Amino acid sequence: KLLRDTDGKAECNLFKAMGLDYVFVKDGNDIEQLISAFESVKDIDHPVVVHICTQKGKGYAPAEKDKENWHWCMPFDIETGRSKFEFDGESYDDITVNYLLEKMKNDKSVAVITSGTPTVAGFTKDKRDIAGKQFIDVGIAEEHAVALASGMAKNGAKPVYGVYSSFIQRTYDQISQDLCINSNPVTIIVFAATVFGMNDVTHLGIYDIAMLSNIPNLVYLAPTCKEEYLAMVEWSMSQRKYPVAIRVPGNGVVSNPNYKPIDFDNLNKYSVTKEGGKVAILGLGTFYQLGESVADEIKKQYGIDATVVNPVYITGTDEVLLAELAKTHDVVITLEDGILNGGFGEKIARFYGKSDVKVFNYGLKKEFLDRYDYNEVLAENHLTKEQICEDIKDFI
Incomplete structure (x- = not known):
């Protein structure tokens, strides 16, 4: 702040104290000033700091006035500044x-x-x-x-x-x-x-x-x-x-008035929310509701009442419950809202490695995504209830 207030002339200069050359650009929104500064240092043979001062939201009055709320924004109407997306309800x-x-x-x-x-x-x-x-x-x-x-x-x-x-x-x-x-x-x-x-x-x-x-x-x-x-x-x-x-769940605010808190001190104790047989579905966090819809689809297509489990803990396995499931279930499905490599599902698959239980891990492929349509990503990773039901049909 002192350097900004003195146009870079203050004697108290952290960068110079470190032995670095220092160049101050007062108006970082002026392209000509930037070009001049960069030309002056581009061939330098030692470290140099170019301190550029910019105005956030420069050129758009609402953003200049309200910098915090305009730090990031959804698509908006440039005339009014109003977002083109309205969000109702709780967050x-x-x-x-x-x-x-x-x-x-x-x-x-x-x-x-x-x-x-x-x-x-x-x-x-x-x-x-x-x-x-x-x-x-x-x-x-x-x-x-x-x-x-x-x-x-x-x-x-x-x-x-x-x-x-x-x-x-x-x-x-x-x-x-x-x-x-x-x-x-x-x-x-x-x-x-x-x-x-x-x-x-x-x-x-x-x-x-x-x-x-x-x-x-x-x-x-x-x-x-x-x-x-x-x-x-x-x-x-x-x-x-x-x-x-x-x-924090990523699928919006879902309310469950019938929710009864468990004893979280009892680490890694999963919660069985629906008793069934043959197929068990472990829906982690955000994908718990997907797990419920998969169970409904399995009932609709195959007439099987699947067991639905809320794992609660990402960091541990409920080995007692998993062992019990193995006695009455042929298929275990895990659902997680993240990459599969090193994730939750792999821990469950490892537990069942020596058993006859077939484990299907559903999550995301390890990759860098950019500007994606999440519906397309979910389909590519077989994260729809129809795809999951099709995947398991030969094992139930």
Whole structure:
């Protein structure tokens, strides 16, 4: 800020202190200034910093005025600035921020941390003002966010870190080394972790299951509805044994008024939501409802009442339940909203490796997708109820 305010002339200059050459460009939106600056340094034979100041939203008045809300936007009408897409009803952003603000009000040890994306958990400017010092934005530094949260938890605080799935990669080391080795009770809420989320190649949310579920000591949970999500957040913030990550459902807010919370301390205990036989369907998190629709389709096509299971835990296998299923089921289907390699389904397949149970793992192929149509991606990966029923017909 000092360099910006002094047009790069301040004596206190971090870059020069490091022995680097320094070039300041005041108007980074002026193409001629940029060209001039780059021409002046393009043949230099040592490191140089070119400090370019730009105006966010330059040239579009609504974006210049409201930088935060225009940081990212859906397609919009350029005349009015109104989005061409309207979203009605609840969102997990709203559910999360309302829950956490209530917690903050009643417990000063609760702190919410963000790494440069304050609205990831619904903390818009007005909500941040209410939270005050209990809301901490560390800037675009996911590594620091997790290290900070770990230290705070060690000292008795109840930190909640909200982060987009695609940015988990930046802090993998801190989650493993700073957090999980020490088993500090931090709550990490992972947003946009789904094939239905952001769809450009640098913001994909389909790799976090494979990344996080193989770190020791971490409990990674996959809620299937709003009520289960809130129960998981409540449990995570109240317990002091484990670092916990919660994968926010990606298929919109599904409400289940009949949901009954389980004892999450009983780690890796899956929940059987529908008793059946011959075919068992393990629908993880976002894909739990797909599992229910597959069960309905199996009943319709083959007259079989399939067992439906909500695995709850991404990070472990319920070996007791899996062994029981093997006694009365020929086929086990796993469904996960992420890449298959290193994911949830492979753990189930490994368990049944020596048995006669046929396991079908459904998820996404390991690849970089970009600007995709999720319906096409689901079909390509056989993630429709009709395709799954066709796949298993010769084994039931």
